[in-house]
Amino acid sequence: MNAATPATPGATPDPGTVTWVPGAAGSLHDVDNLPYGVFDLPGDDAPARVGVRIGDHVLDLAAAAQALAPAYGPLLDTPRLNDLMAAGHTTWTAVRAWVTDLLLDPASEDSLTLHPVASVRLHLPFEVADYVDYYASEHHASNVGRMFRPDAEPLLPNWKHLPVGYHGRAGSVVVSGTPIHRPSGQRRPAGADAPSFGPSARLDIEAELGFVVGRGVELGTPVGTADFRTTVFGVTGVNDWSARDVQAWEYVPLGPNLAKSFATSIGAWVTPLEALEAARVPLPGQDPEVLPYLREDGPGGYDIEVEVELDGEVVARPPYRDMYWSPAQMLAHMTVNGASLRVGDLYASGTISGPERHQRGSFLELSWGGAEPFTAAGRERTFLEDGDEVVLRYTAPGARGRIALGEVRGTIVPAV
């Protein structure tokens, strides 16, 4: 292949278009991925700053900006992605193109600082403004409906007309790796009149995908589905830890609160939406037809595969492509009443579950409310035990091969 041959997506790339970073080409973190994070080095005095992951390394973007593009300094020499996001969609594209060029051009190597990803400390990648959690998987909503209302239609009447969601606690969103204290709270034992207080006995995960808003929009200005790509900066994995016993007792009539507000884990890396262009797929189909403000041109779904790992064993593989509601629809719904957006707003998909048992994204569903234990690492399991480690992993087609989103890892520590 010579320089005159146009690049073919999916074909072996021209060596001249292969990154010089050792081990990165062909990996899950090639130049078609390039997720952003915030890092520092333990024992180093330099403040946390923006980096990009390439292969098994982190490129220091604050240093790169200082050396090569001082105009980007204020966006990158900062301990949060909010400044880069606030610069707007055109800048997101420009910075990504600049980083890609640096990583493809061997002449850049001497000007850049790479750190092994294992050597850096990763921080919450952005300041979370508001956090909204949806309930966008028909399989998940139906499973929950069947368990809790066995004699009724599994889906409530509103479910196929609007993406049902609620606001979560932004202040307890934590970065992957943060230990999760088992929450205590009120729960009413079966048959009892009054609740008792103590550590949750039905602590669960929810494997979700999160969308990070990078554009502020004033009150009174609905954002349509067509504005999704200029409004959402990128995606990150989400584990919406849930105390099912607390939830069952508290949630009427205003929804879940303490059952969720103790912690929500997100990935340390935000993958730009641009990296997921090759992963776009049509939604499975919506019937009845949605109201006009929820209609969308082009494929609204993403072909992202999720793995749920418990204590070293994959216990579920939820497929994001089976989600009923698209992220553009969730965005349009969230603002159709005139609600404002802020840079750093996070909205999540809700539990990702597919039609098969091994595709369910919560232990509630995997164990059918605790009645049908599943097996992990040779043991029968239902809900989370102290010491359990859960890792959510996400991969998708990229422009050159498969790409990985940042994992979401958390270990359960005993109640305080």
Added chain:
Amino acid sequence: MNAATPATPGATPDPGTVTWVPGAAGSLHDVDNLPYGVFDLPGDDAPARVGVRIGDHVLDLAAAAQALAPAYGPLLDTPRLNDLMAAGHTTWTAVRAWVTDLLLDPASEDSLTLHPVASVRLHLPFEVADYVDYYASEHHASNVGRMFRPDAEPLLPNWKHLPVGYHGRAGSVVVSGTPIHRPSGQRRPAGADAPSFGPSARLDIEAELGFVVGRGVELGTPVGTADFRTTVFGVTGVNDWSARDVQAWEYVPLGPNLAKSFATSIGAWVTPLEALEAARVPLPGQDPEVLPYLREDGPGGYDIEVEVELDGEVVARPPYRDMYWSPAQMLAHMTVNGASLRVGDLYASGTISGPERHQRGSFLELSWGGAEPFTAAGRERTFLEDGDEVVLRYTAPGARGRIALGEVRGTIVPAV
């Protein structure tokens, strides 16, 4: 009375302890009140900064700090109360004592800058971190229960065991005076199978009281009821605008979302908790006894009278003293699962309603779901019409006489 006579709370104050600010002594904004706000002057280039209200004036605290107490500059020469709050309870007390001394000492007058309150522009007084809304009035919850579940117990089983609440949208909290766009959304007409989209036809108010958290607390550290006074900086009025038709359709099973997220108005002034010491009263009584983490020593309630004014006429007088759950209990509940607190967290009481019809804090209750119109300015009314102006006013006993909290004002403008 001479200087040797100790001051008696409630007695006529010694002239030497009367503020020199014209018109302030004996007003609703005497030195026993001293709410903080953030202001600037239209046409002036100076950035917004912290001020305190005294009588019909605003004392410029940024200027006062510059002239007399430079150490307070970083807390007061800033366009948000978060910095003052983050300085901690001891500093809250010290700053209030300093301001009180300035306003009582005639020698201070020449060093200080006062602006007529009518001449300043007031801003959102603090950056809202998370916003949680409770449902703490037994009368309100019972009224809503009777309307929506006429054949069942008005209160759900959990209601007297925990303060039911949910997270609202922090990004759409606006300051008093901000026009409120009528929200559009999905609502299902009676008897219809499918929803339609359009402006809410049942737009409502909720007269509430808000509590502003001034102390950050890390994840995993429950805050007990005894820590209320060192954790909550002050109070402000809240109007939790609600689209009842949107709410009725969307709220199962995850609670209200779009019905509330379009706007929540708060007062421009935050009244320090210290100013409300004289307003403390016992709760009406809790039966069954609450779980240990919700127990509280001393009076948990506040004797705050609320007026709801619609188009110039007072249409309701909800009494805060009748609330079932105390703000210290709401705080303890919010954190008992280990949820963190951030400076600027706001939690609100939920609609304040008393036992009598004229004490109901929402139009839903005042008009019994629209079935029993009430009268305002000579007309029969149910829900809000475009052009309506609602003002919530709050007064309470202070150390010297009655004090007023900041009003919460909003005018409904047509849907976008």
